[in-house]
Amino acid sequence: MTQVEVKKTQESLQDRLAQVIELLHRQRVVEDLTHRQEGPHHDRVENLVHRQNLVELQRKLDDLHSADVAYILEALPLEERLTVWQLVKADRDGDILLEVSDSVRETLIADMDDHELLAAAKEMDADELADLAPELPRDVVHELMEALDGQQRERVRSALSYDEEQVGALMDFEMVTIREDVSLEVVLRYLRRLKELPGHTDKLFVVDYDGVLKGVLPIKRLLVNDPEKQVAEVMASDPVSFHPDEDAYDAAQAFERYDLISAPVVDKNGKLIGRLTIDEMVDLIREESESEVLNMAGLREEEDIFASVWKSLRNRWAWLAINLITAFVASRVIGLFEGSIEKLVALAALMPIVAGIGGNSGNQTITMIVRAMALDQVSTGNTSRLMRKELAVSLINGVIWGGVIGVVAYLLYGSWSLGVVMTAAMTLNLLLAALMGVLIPMTLARMGRDPAMGASVMITAVTDSGGFFIFLGLATIFLL
Amino acid sequence: MTQVEVKKTQESLQDRLAQVIELLHRQRVVEDLTHRQEGPHHDRVENLVHRQNLVELQRKLDDLHSADVAYILEALPLEERLTVWQLVKADRDGDILLEVSDSVRETLIADMDDHELLAAAKEMDADELADLAPELPRDVVHELMEALDGQQRERVRSALSYDEEQVGALMDFEMVTIREDVSLEVVLRYLRRLKELPGHTDKLFVVDYDGVLKGVLPIKRLLVNDPEKQVAEVMASDPVSFHPDEDAYDAAQAFERYDLISAPVVDKNGKLIGRLTIDEMVDLIREESESEVLNMAGLREEEDIFASVWKSLRNRWAWLAINLITAFVASRVIGLFEGSIEKLVALAALMPIVAGIGGNSGNQTITMIVRAMALDQVSTGNTSRLMRKELAVSLINGVIWGGVIGVVAYLLYGSWSLGVVMTAAMTLNLLLAALMGVLIPMTLARMGRDPAMGASVMITAVTDSGGFFIFLGLATIFLL
Known part of the structure; x- marks a missing residue:
């Protein structure tokens, strides 16, 4: 993929989106007119306006960087997205397909015939092909593989063999390699013969005759050192490198931590x-x-914001269904205490406060912990300390805010004991929220699941059922 | 800041943290022993073990990249963090201070005297100094500014004059500039004289005699082109550039979109x-x-996970207090219907289901919208479309899941009309959740606030009060 030089566009990208939408709307109005008014005269006017609009739109799109076209495609509803997609010049199809998100890419690929797909894919490097392959029709993939040379085919196969969360699935093959026993002068001449360097080349890879990595030669060093020097004298011999089966997210963190631009995979x-x-x-x-x-x-x-209603439903159902069950459980907890509520109906009005504040506080805790886990800051050495801190925060919140709500309950219903039960229930539910806010993500992680998975739904389930049980239970014991 | 060459460490960073924690714990056990057992013999043993531990810890830390030390400091509770901090070699103080998060940095700076701070800050570039300055004691900043030359002082002042969310606050001053009327050969010789290039130099900046940017010369082009060519022939004359008062996040999106490594600020x-x-x-x-x-x-x-309980409380109180008010409002909504609940206590058990599912669904919608807004995919042109989609999803969810819960309510309480009210209330509350899930972040954004701000608390407030009102209202009208 060659790097297209781009103008300064970032401040006006929203404007450009607005312009494209404006043109598309104008287009639609014109089309609506045609359907209503028939006759040769109207037709001709319509055609003219129609064509002018399309020409203007086409020109706008041609001016844009592929990444900007991708951005506009993402922000358009399906029908208009496909109108724009058909206007995009065939030779940029591939670049744009690689830029859009998976869900949008699916809608675009569905709109292309095999011939177009083949043309778009033929421009791609092995790693890009591997990215795209799972979403392409099988016979297109087959034909593409046939057209590749042996090394390329091997690379596509290898990239496809890794899980998308492994380094192997994200690496590319555009390395410039050199030998350690040549002078920098020779390297400079070699580069000049290449005519073009791959994007993000901030270092050259030094390998021996078996292809084993001996070190890297940062371009910076190549430029400032005496050309008479040997590569071996100047190279960094122990660079950060990765294995193809490593976790890609760990690699990303290493890139961030060590400010890397490129790194070898061995x-x-x-x-x-x-x-x-x-x-x-x-x-x-x-x-x-x-x-x-x-x-x-x-x-x-990730849900394409213009995904069909059906797709959105599928995306959201799993957790909604779980939530339905947890809400039912909470409802049954209340059901246990229907007798108490009949005797003291104020309980029904006060119980959601206990549950709600617990849910909010639990969500705060779980968000903190999930964050800290994502940054690898939680280890067995500090778990108990973390837990104690969260419990302390909850205890103080419970006593203070629970106290406030207790006073309010007293003022509303004129019962001191109701106020005290309220305060106690709030405090206990906040402690439960803190405990579960730490334990849920840690347990998920220990089970090898994503600690963030439905964290909010789960903590709310606990603080709802728990809050109702604690409050109504205490009330039944002490008030009735 | 010079770039330290690092070994491949990412896979073992968690291990290293564990080792450091292990050493710190051993240290603490030893200290505890001394306090309990007195006498000259024990003392000597203790001192020896103590010193061995520290030496081992010191060696471990010296082996680590500054970014890794920063990571370990982040993951340690205050007391142990400061033990490690004191062991870190004085000449790396500055690098590490720049790597840690704001909240951790505060704790480290509090542990340093003015002399140490001055020593650490003297190694820094103007942009790094500007990053640190707001957190340093005023007389230290004063002394530092005095020690700078005119240009540096001007740069620090200028960087400090921008808001931290503006490009001006994030730019550095390590540009390598060249003229357009020289040959690449001259440029290569000039670079060699510099001895070292700043990090992330993927392009040189071409300026005229007034310092006006004429273009950029990507290093890639410098390397592959004939050295006889002039810079003007080879440079990119219309590069992506930024203004210092632009929004930094827009700039970050442009970096991501156009795969930039460095870009000029003009x-x-x-x-x-x-x-x-x-x-x-x-x-x-x-x-x-x-x-x-x-x-x-x-x-x-951002809350340092080992922040003091007091700091955590302050961080969380604002929204907890708001939540307290919204929960109180929800409670009062229920209070309005206490008469109905007294007559039909089943309402008390069923009402949290309506509120809870609404909250979950509303959180899903608001998360989608906040995401889409962060990616600039929401514009006035597509708001109504988005809204219709979310309403359609909610309507279907309401009819289906509301229907399920309606049947359950019938089975539990033997009343068809109760089931129908339940289904209707669920559907209406889900529609309310969708409506507010779209409107809340959009309204916040129009008011110039962060659309994510307390989104979860607000949507839950609406779906709670709204859910109780809809359900109890319908029940009062149709069931009693």
Whole structure:
């Protein structure tokens, strides 16, 4: 993929989206007119306006960087998205497909015939092909593989063999390799013969005759050192490197921590097999944070905001169904105390306060813990300390805010004992919230699941049922 | 800041943290022993073990990259954090201070005297100093500024004059500038004379005699082109550039979109005044996602997981207090219907289901919308479409899941009409959740606030009070 030079566009990207939407709307109005008014004269006017609009839209799109077109496609509803997609020049199909999100890519691929897909894919590198392959029709993939040379085919196969969360699935193969026993002068001449360097080349990879990585030569060092020097004198001989089966997110954290731009990927014999670049890592960091947010809210995956209603339903049902069960459990907890509520109906009005504050506080705790776990800051050595801190915070919140609510309950219903029960129930439920806010994500992690998974739904379930039980139980014992 | 070469450490970072914690614990056990057992013999043994431990710890820390030390400091409780901090070699203080999060940095600075702070800060570049300055004691800042030359002082002042969310606060000043009327050969020779290039130098900045940016020369092009060529022939003359008062997050998105590594910052006359680099942008992308997660849960800011209980309380109180008020309102809504509940106590058990499912569904919607807004995918052109989709999803969920719960209510309480009221209330509350899930973040954004701010607390407030009102209201009208 060649890097297109781009103008300064960031401040006006929202404007451009607005312009495209404006043009699309105008287009639709014109189309609506045609359907209503028939006759040769109207037709001709319509055609003219129609074509002018399309030409203007086409020109706007041609001016845009592929990444910007991808952004606009993401922000358009399906029908308009496909109108734009058909206008995008065929030779940029591939670049744009690689830029859009998975869910949007699916809608675009569904709109292309095999011939178009083949044309788009033929421009791609092995790692890009591997990214795309799972979403392409099988016979298209077959035909593509046939067209590749042996090394490329091997690379696509290898990239496909890794899980998408492994380094092997994210690496590319655009390494510039050199030998350690040549002078920098020779390296400079070699580079000049290449005519073009791959994007994100901040270092060259030094390998021996067996392809084993001996070190890296940062371009910075190549530029400032005496050209007479040997590569071996100047190279960094113990660079950060990765294995293809490592967790990609760990690699992204290493990129962030050590400010890397590219890094070698080596197999277990130390042989150089690919490289990672910062752009893939940035995407990963963003995706990881996104999936954390989504998981906490009980959404299964990134949802294209214009996904069909049906797709949205599927994405949201799993956790809604779980929530339905937990809400039913909470309801049954209340059911246990229907007798108490009949005697003292104020309990019905006060119980959601206990549950609600517990839920909020529990969500705060669980958010903190999930964050800290994502940053690898939680270890067995500090768990109990963390727990004590969260419990202390809850105890203080319970006594203070529970006290406030207790006074309010007294003022409303004129019963001191009701106020005290309220305060006690709040405190206990906040302690429960803190306990579970720490334990739920840790247990999920120990089970090998994502600690953020439905965290919000689960903690709310606990604080609802728990809150109702604690409050109504205490009230039944002490007030009735 | 020089770039330290690092070994491959990412897979063992958790291990290293564990080792450090282990050593610290051993240390503490030894200290505890001394306090209990007195006498000259024990003392000597203790001292020996003590010193061995410290030496081992010191060696471990010296082996680590500054970023790794920062990571370990983040993961330690205050007391142990300061023990480690004192062991870190004085000449790395500065690097490490720049790597840790704001809240941890505060605790470290509090542990340093003015002399140490001055020593640490003297190694820093102008942009790094500006980062640190707001947290340093005023007389230290004063002394530091005195020690700087005119240009440096001007740079620190300028960086401090920008809001931390503006490009001007994140730019550095390590640009390598060249003229357009020289040959690449001259550029290569010039670089060699510099001895060292700043980190993240993937392009050189081409300026005229007034310092106005004429273009950029990507290192890639410098390397592959004929050295006889002029810079003007080879440079990119219309690069992505930024203004110091632009929103830093927009800049980060542009870095991500266009795969940039560095980019020039120019003033309104086109004069080059600094540059942005991908490492700062990656930090920003991560911070932005984090603050989104935290804001949604109603946490004011990043909280060091070992922050004091008092600090945690302050961080969490604002939204807890708001939640207390909203819970009180919900309670009063129920209070309105106490008469109905007295007549039909089943209402008390069923009402939290309506509120709870509404809250969950509303949280899903608001999470989607906040995400889409963060990615700039929501514009006036598509709001109504988004709204219709969310309402359709809610309607279907309401009819189906509301129907299920209606049947359950019938089975539990033997009343068909109760079941129908339940289904209707669920559907209406889900529609309310969808409506508010879209409107709340959009209204916040229009008011110039962060759309994620307390989103979860607010949507839950609406679905609780709304759910109780809808359900109890319908029940009062149709059942009693």
